[in-house]
Amino acid sequence: MRQLESRCEEAFAIVDALEGCLRSDERVFAHFARTSRRRLRIDSAGGKQLAVQRGEFGGYVRFDRSGRELYLNARALSADGADRLIEAGRAVVSFGSPRSSTTDQALYEGSWRNRDGQVELEKVASDPTPLMAALAEGAGPDFTVRSLTVSEVLREQVCADGTGPRGHSLCRGVSVAAVVSADENGEAACLDRYAADLDRIDAVALGHELALTAAAFGPATGTFTGHSIGFLPSAAAQLLRALTTTILSHPISTPEPLITAVVDDGRAVDGCFARAFDCEGTPTSAMDLVTRHGEQQAVATRVGTVEGTARRAPRAPTGHAVWEAHRFQPQPGASNVRLIPGGMAPDFRNGESCLVVDVRNLGVAELRAGGQLAFRLLAVRVVDGRPAGAYAPVVIEGEAADFLAALTAVGETASYSDGPFAVGGAPLTMDLARLSRGTRPGSERRPSSSSGQGRG
Amino acid sequence: MSTATIATPDVAQLGEVAAWVVREMSGAADYLQIFAESTLAVSVESMAGAATATFADLREGLGCLALRDGRWRYLAVPPGQADRLADWAGTRPTNIGPTWSSCPDTAAFKPSDPATWQAEENGSDPIRALEIFTHRRYAVADTDGNAYAGATQTLRRCVEADVEVSGRRYSGRSRWLRQGPTATGAQWSAQELVQTALRHALDSCAAAVHGKHRTPVVFGPSAAAGFLHELLGHALEADNFQLDSPYIRALRQSRALPTALVIRDDPAVENGYGSYPADDEGHAAAAATLMADGEIGSPLTSMRTAQRGGHRRTANARRTDFRSPAIPRASNTVVLPGTEDPKLLLEDQDSGVLHVGCLGAGMIYLGTGEFSFAALDCHYVTPDGHRIPARDVSLVGNALEALTRLEGIGSDFGGDNVTCGKQGQLIGIGLYSPSIRYAALDWSAA
Structure with missing residues (x-):
C-alpha cells in the first residue's frame, strides 16, 4: 500500500526559489499547507477500493518592499512559478499597506507532529470485520451498515520568514465514515469520527448515532413540545461551529455563567487541525475562547483583533491567524474548538429523550447585522437508546451567548469534525426555555413593535 | 445592453497558446478543450481611514478537458507546463509553443485614499472599505x-460599517460595481456608499420587530431577483436539473407558476457582475429564458451538460479560474418589471408587510424545495404604514409554495452584484428585478 509521507522539503524549495528572486530591499514571509489522504472504502459485500490524494501545497506569500507589504495568493505554487508571483507583487506593491509592526510576534521555529508513525490502514484492509461488527452492534438489529470508509489524513504546513526562522508542523489522523440505513430504500445516514488513531474512535457509539440519524431522516411522526433537548455529537459539533464563527465576528458583550467553557486547542492531539503554529507563524496553544464565567477572550493576528468581553485586546498575536484567499488577508480564526465537560453527563441510553441529529444554520454568521442565529433542528424521539420516530423540524433562535448559557450538560468530546476549523462533538443537553427574547417554537405569530435600542 | 470587451495583444497571445496546445495534443483524445487564463486581481482594504491590507491574486495557467474512451478528464497546470499536459494525455509536443503572455496590466487602477472612506457624518464609527480590481484574460x-x-x-x-451600542456591534453593508474599459474612470461617491452602509447598521441597532411571523413579504428591487435565483435559477442549472428531484419534477409539471413572471439569464447586461462577451468555453453570450407564461424554460448549460441532457447549449459555462472545469452557472438573473405601483405593494391592512432590501445568504435543498435564507436591510411595514427596522431576518419555507403565492410585480427596477457559490467555486453574478410581493411567507427576526 502507498504511504503518506511528509513533503515539506518541496515547500521549503519554493521558499528558496522565492528568496532567489528577491532584490536587496525586498523580503518575503511564506506559509504553505497541504492535505493528503489515503482512503479505503469497503462496501457491504466486502469489496475494497483504495484511493490516494496527494494534495498540493498552497497558501500565501507576504511580500515586503521599502516598508510596504502585500499578500500574494499562492495556491498550488511551484518553484517554477516563483518569479512570476514576485513579478506580480512588484507590479502592485506601491498599493501595499504600511508594514505591520512585528516586534511582539514570536515565530515558531523547528518541527512538530501530533503523533509518531503511520495509521495502519493495512490492518483494516486485511480484516475489516471487527470495525464492521462494532458499527453493526451500535446500529442495532433494525439497521444495516451499507459502507465503511477509513481514511488516513495527513495535514502539514510550513512557515518561513525570509532567511530567518522556519517551521514545519505535521498532523496525522484517521477518519472512520459509515453509511447506515434501515433498508435498501430507506433514508441513509452518513457520519464520521476523527482521531489521531483508530483505537481512539468508538465505533459502537458511531453506529448508534448513525441509526438515530437515519431514523430522524424518516417522515415526522410527532412534534416536540418540551424544553429539554439533547444533541448527539455530530449535531453538537455543527452547533459549536456556528457559535464559534459568530463570536469571532460578534463578540459576547454580556457574560453569563456557563456550565462549560469553549476552548480552542491548537495542538489538540485528536484535532483535525493540530498544528504548532498559525498561518503567520505564531505558536499555538490551548486557550479559553469563552470562559466558564461566560467572558470571551480576545484573539489577535498581526493585523486584526477580535476584542473580548469588555473590549479587552491582547498585546501580541495569539496564534489564531487563518488563511482563506477569498478574505484577502489572514483572519482571526480557530484551530480545534471543543466544549469542556460540565453538568451531569448526558445519558441518552436510558429513558425517553428528544435528540437532535442535524443542525442547519439559517444564514451565514459573517453576513448577519447583529449576533443573532437561527437553526433548524432535525430530531428523533429516543426511548432507552432506540429510535421511536422522527420529530418535525424545530427552529430555535438566539445569540451565541444565549445558546451557551442554555446548555445544561456537556459530555466528553467524542470526535472532531473537519471544516474551516475543527470542532469537537460532545453529547449535550439544552434547556430551550432559557433561550431569550421569546423566539422559541410557538411564540407570537403577529409582529409586535417595541421600543428599539437607541444609538449610543 | 452591452458587454465591453478589451482586446490587447496579450489576449491574442493567450489564444495562440490555447490553439497550439490543442494542435499538439489533438490526436490524444476524442475531444480536447483548452482554457488558457491570465488574470490578476488586486484588492486594497482600509479600516477607519488607514490602509490595512493589500492582496494580489495571479491566476495563470491552462485547464485541459479531454474526452477519451467515453470518459471525461480534467487537468490544470501552471504556465510553461504544457509538457505535463502532454504526458497526461499520452502524447509529446513536437514544437516549442508560443511564449506565455506577460502579467495582466493593472495600471488603470488607482486605489482610493483611505481617508476617502471616513464618514463625513457619524464619523466615529469604523468603516471597512474594500476595492477589488480584476483584469481577467482568457x-x-x-x-x-x-x-x-x-x-x-x-x-x-x-x-x-459597524456601530456599537451597549457593547453590541451592528453592521451594515453597501457595494458598487463597474465593468469594462471605463470601469476605473466611472463616476462614484465614497460618501454615498459609506452613508448607505451606516444607515443599514443604524437600522439594525433600532430593530424593534422580534419573533416568528407569517405575513406578506415584498422583496425590493434586486432582492427579488436574488430570491428567484435561489428558487429557480439553481434548479435550472443543467447539472442540477438532470437530477430530476421531486422539486424539479414539480417545477416542470406545475400549472400554478405565476404567468406574469418573466425571468431571464442575461450575460450582456451593462456593468453586470456576471457579464461577459463569451462564456468560459468560448460560447458567445446570449440571453436565455428561465421562466415565461407560467412555464420554466430550458436549463442553463455548459458543453458537457448540454450533450448529456440533450439540451440547447446556452452561454453559461463558468469557472472560478483555470484550475476548475466549467460548470453551468447563472450570469445575471433579470426579472422584467410589472405594472404595479411599488408603494401599493407595501400596503396590508391586516398583518402588515415585511420588506426585504437584500437577500444575505442561505440555501435551498433542491430535492424538496425547502429553503432558508438570511435577509438584510429589512423593515416591517405596519398596517398603518409605519416602517420598523427588522434585524437578522430568516426566511424559511418551500419554494414551490412560495412561487404560487406571488401576487404582485412592481414597475420599479434595480440591480445588485453578489457572489454565488456552487461546488466550491465562487463567482460573481448580477441580480436585476422590480419589487415582487408574495402573499405569505414565514420569517423571524432577532
Whole structure:
C-alpha cells in the first residue's frame, strides 16, 4: 500500500526559489499547507477500493518592499512559478499597506507532529470485520451498515520568514465514515469520527448515532413540545461551529455563567487541525475562547483583533491567524474548538429523550447585522437508546451567548469534525426555555413593535 | 445592453497558446478543450481611514478537458507546463509553443485614499472599505475548431460599517460595481456608499420587530431577483436539473407558476457582475429564458451538460479560474418589471408587510424545495404604514409554495452584484428585478 509521507522539503524549495528572486530591499514571509489522504472504502459485500490524494501545497506569500507589504495568493505554487508571483507583487506593491509592526510576534521555529508513525490502514484492509461488527452492534438489529470508509489524513504546513526562522508542523489522523440505513430504500445516514488513531474512535457509539440519524431522516411522526433537548455529537459539533464563527465576528458583550467553557486547542492531539503554529507563524496553544464565567477572550493576528468581553485586546498575536484567499488577508480564526465537560453527563441510553441529529444554520454568521442565529433542528424521539420516530423540524433562535448559557450538560468530546476549523462533538443537553427574547417554537405569530435600542 | 470587451495583444497571445496546445495534443483524445487564463486581481482594504491590507491574486495557467474512451478528464497546470499536459494525455509536443503572455496590466487602477472612506457624518464609527480590481484574460480552443480570446476588467467596491451600542456591534453593508474599459474612470461617491452602509447598521441597532411571523413579504428591487435565483435559477442549472428531484419534477409539471413572471439569464447586461462577451468555453453570450407564461424554460448549460441532457447549449459555462472545469452557472438573473405601483405593494391592512432590501445568504435543498435564507436591510411595514427596522431576518419555507403565492410585480427596477457559490467555486453574478410581493411567507427576526 502507498504511504503518506511528509513533503515539506518541496515547500521549503519554493521558499528558496522565492528568496532567489528577491532584490536587496525586498523580503518575503511564506506559509504553505497541504492535505493528503489515503482512503479505503469497503462496501457491504466486502469489496475494497483504495484511493490516494496527494494534495498540493498552497497558501500565501507576504511580500515586503521599502516598508510596504502585500499578500500574494499562492495556491498550488511551484518553484517554477516563483518569479512570476514576485513579478506580480512588484507590479502592485506601491498599493501595499504600511508594514505591520512585528516586534511582539514570536515565530515558531523547528518541527512538530501530533503523533509518531503511520495509521495502519493495512490492518483494516486485511480484516475489516471487527470495525464492521462494532458499527453493526451500535446500529442495532433494525439497521444495516451499507459502507465503511477509513481514511488516513495527513495535514502539514510550513512557515518561513525570509532567511530567518522556519517551521514545519505535521498532523496525522484517521477518519472512520459509515453509511447506515434501515433498508435498501430507506433514508441513509452518513457520519464520521476523527482521531489521531483508530483505537481512539468508538465505533459502537458511531453506529448508534448513525441509526438515530437515519431514523430522524424518516417522515415526522410527532412534534416536540418540551424544553429539554439533547444533541448527539455530530449535531453538537455543527452547533459549536456556528457559535464559534459568530463570536469571532460578534463578540459576547454580556457574560453569563456557563456550565462549560469553549476552548480552542491548537495542538489538540485528536484535532483535525493540530498544528504548532498559525498561518503567520505564531505558536499555538490551548486557550479559553469563552470562559466558564461566560467572558470571551480576545484573539489577535498581526493585523486584526477580535476584542473580548469588555473590549479587552491582547498585546501580541495569539496564534489564531487563518488563511482563506477569498478574505484577502489572514483572519482571526480557530484551530480545534471543543466544549469542556460540565453538568451531569448526558445519558441518552436510558429513558425517553428528544435528540437532535442535524443542525442547519439559517444564514451565514459573517453576513448577519447583529449576533443573532437561527437553526433548524432535525430530531428523533429516543426511548432507552432506540429510535421511536422522527420529530418535525424545530427552529430555535438566539445569540451565541444565549445558546451557551442554555446548555445544561456537556459530555466528553467524542470526535472532531473537519471544516474551516475543527470542532469537537460532545453529547449535550439544552434547556430551550432559557433561550431569550421569546423566539422559541410557538411564540407570537403577529409582529409586535417595541421600543428599539437607541444609538449610543 | 452591452458587454465591453478589451482586446490587447496579450489576449491574442493567450489564444495562440490555447490553439497550439490543442494542435499538439489533438490526436490524444476524442475531444480536447483548452482554457488558457491570465488574470490578476488586486484588492486594497482600509479600516477607519488607514490602509490595512493589500492582496494580489495571479491566476495563470491552462485547464485541459479531454474526452477519451467515453470518459471525461480534467487537468490544470501552471504556465510553461504544457509538457505535463502532454504526458497526461499520452502524447509529446513536437514544437516549442508560443511564449506565455506577460502579467495582466493593472495600471488603470488607482486605489482610493483611505481617508476617502471616513464618514463625513457619524464619523466615529469604523468603516471597512474594500476595492477589488480584476483584469481577467482568457482564451478557449477545442478540437471542434471553436476558438475565443477576450478580456474583462471589473472594479468592485464594498463598504462595511459597524456601530456599537451597549457593547453590541451592528453592521451594515453597501457595494458598487463597474465593468469594462471605463470601469476605473466611472463616476462614484465614497460618501454615498459609506452613508448607505451606516444607515443599514443604524437600522439594525433600532430593530424593534422580534419573533416568528407569517405575513406578506415584498422583496425590493434586486432582492427579488436574488430570491428567484435561489428558487429557480439553481434548479435550472443543467447539472442540477438532470437530477430530476421531486422539486424539479414539480417545477416542470406545475400549472400554478405565476404567468406574469418573466425571468431571464442575461450575460450582456451593462456593468453586470456576471457579464461577459463569451462564456468560459468560448460560447458567445446570449440571453436565455428561465421562466415565461407560467412555464420554466430550458436549463442553463455548459458543453458537457448540454450533450448529456440533450439540451440547447446556452452561454453559461463558468469557472472560478483555470484550475476548475466549467460548470453551468447563472450570469445575471433579470426579472422584467410589472405594472404595479411599488408603494401599493407595501400596503396590508391586516398583518402588515415585511420588506426585504437584500437577500444575505442561505440555501435551498433542491430535492424538496425547502429553503432558508438570511435577509438584510429589512423593515416591517405596519398596517398603518409605519416602517420598523427588522434585524437578522430568516426566511424559511418551500419554494414551490412560495412561487404560487406571488401576487404582485412592481414597475420599479434595480440591480445588485453578489457572489454565488456552487461546488466550491465562487463567482460573481448580477441580480436585476422590480419589487415582487408574495402573499405569505414565514420569517423571524432577532
